[in-house]
Amino acid sequence: MLNKTDQEFGEKCLHSDPISWVEKYADYLYGFAISRIRDEEVAKDLVQDTFLAALQRLDGFEGNSQEKTWLTAILKNKIADFYRKRSSSSVKDLREMDVEGELKDFFDAESGHWTEKDYPRAFGLEMYNPLMMKELGFVLNKCLAKLPGLWFSVFSMKHMDDLASEQICNELKLTNANFWVIMHRTKLNLRACLQKNWN
Amino acid sequence: MTSALRNIIYNCKQATFLIEKRIAGKITAAETLQLHVHLKGCSVCKIYQRQSILINKVFSDFENSDVKLDETFKKILKDKIEKEINKN
Numbered sequence: 001m002l003n004k005t006d007q008e009f010g011e012k013c014l015h016s017d018p019i020s021w022v023e024k025y026a027d028y029l030y031g032f033a034i035s036r037i038r039d040e041e042v043a044k045d046l047v048q049d050t051f052l053a054a055l056q057r058l059d060g061f062e063g064n065s066q067e068k069t070w071l072t073a074i075l076k077n078k079i080a081d082f083y084r085k086r087s088s089s090s091v092k093d094l095r096e097m098d099v100e101g102e103l104k105d106f107f108d109a110e111s112g113h114w115t116e117k118d119y120p121r122a123f124g125l126e127m128y129n130p131l132m133m134k135e136l137g138f139v140l141n142k143c144l145a146k147l148p149g150l151w152f153s154v155f156s157m158k159h160m161d162d163l164a165s166e167q168i169c170n171e172l173k174l175t176n177a178n179f180w181v182i183m184h185r186t187k188l189n190l191r192a193c194l195q196k197n198w199n
Numbered sequence: 200m201t202s203a204l205r206n207i208i209y210n211c212k213q214a215t216f217l218i219e220k221r222i223a224g225k226i227t228a229a230e231t232l233q234l235h236v237h238l239k240g241c242s243v244c245k246i247y248q249r250q251s252i253l254i255n256k257v258f259s260d261f262e263n264s265d266v267k268l269d270e271t272f273k274k275i276l277k278d279k280i281e282k283e284i285n286k287n
Binding site (some may be wrong): 018019021022026027030031032035038040047048051052062106107111112113114119120121122123126132133136137140141142144155158159160165180181184187188190191194 | 257258267
């Protein structure tokens, strides 16, 4: 009886070798998660959840797809769940959703012209400079962390995974009009945050 | 001049909205014309547009940066997986 169990377990593992997962895939999966979440702790949790969920589903892994592809697909689902959860907990009323609780308008209510204090000014990055781009990336991550959850989800789904707006609206239960208002306000806030914290 | 065109010439809010829509989706031919006229005369929105594209690039370039998990966490992960396997 013991032998049979051993044998079954052996067969089950033919397609996949969980002992080597961390070695082979942990860095890759972490990079995938953190680029979409921008939060180290959450990204770590999702990588761990992915491995544990994969262990539960070892039986279902036929070896048809690459192990890496299979694990990434599980992680993608976990990220989608995370986006949905963060988005549903944000208030969907756009008037109440601005960064740091204050409603920044950036524009004159009547003319729609930039208010003078909000004028975009050059970042001084006209020449391509990899080091400065990296630095800008750090500042951007700090600015992203201040965004309301729903905004971040929308922005990341659009720009990391290049999803169609219809699909994002479906997943996050948004109207098309709201989607574009969020895209616009997200960028206005990120840009202003960069301008404030850059230099 | 149509009123839509006249409205947008000074309207940076609408112009930046169209800039975002054009970058991440598509805008109509009429909107393209409106935006073109606006940008001809508005250097501030031209800066905005350049920076908006830069932000998208910096955001998506992050994926290619070489992030790694710390070894302590990897060790914990490994132990958890082994423990889970031995349960079966």
